[in-house]
Amino acid sequence: MPTASDTTVRRDVKWLQGSAPELISRQPIAEVLDTDRTTVDTLIANGTLPSVKLKRRVLIPRQAVLDLLRLPRIDAA
Known part of the structure; x- marks a missing residue:
């Protein structure tokens, strides 16, 4: 039986x-x-991190964070 930790997404650089x-x-x-x-x-x-406001939500483009960290984008296959 899966536990909560099994379904939790680890949000790190690899995920990004x-x-x-x-x-x-x-x-x-x-x-x-x-x-x-x-x-x-x-x-x-x-202004360091660009964002988009959709109604009440503030969202950040993934590429903007990768650029901030100077990381390449590696899409999952």
Whole structure:
């Protein structure tokens, strides 16, 4: 029987480079950057990290985070 930890997605650089969606909410980005959501909000506010606002949701393009970290994109097969 699977446990909760078996179905939890590990949000790290490999996830970001591979199977992450094209637009990602602030919390998963905070997990990848090993910081909190307030820091992600600051990065958005000062223009370091571009974002898209859809109604009440703030989403960050995956490529913008890869560019910030200077990482290549590696799509999952």
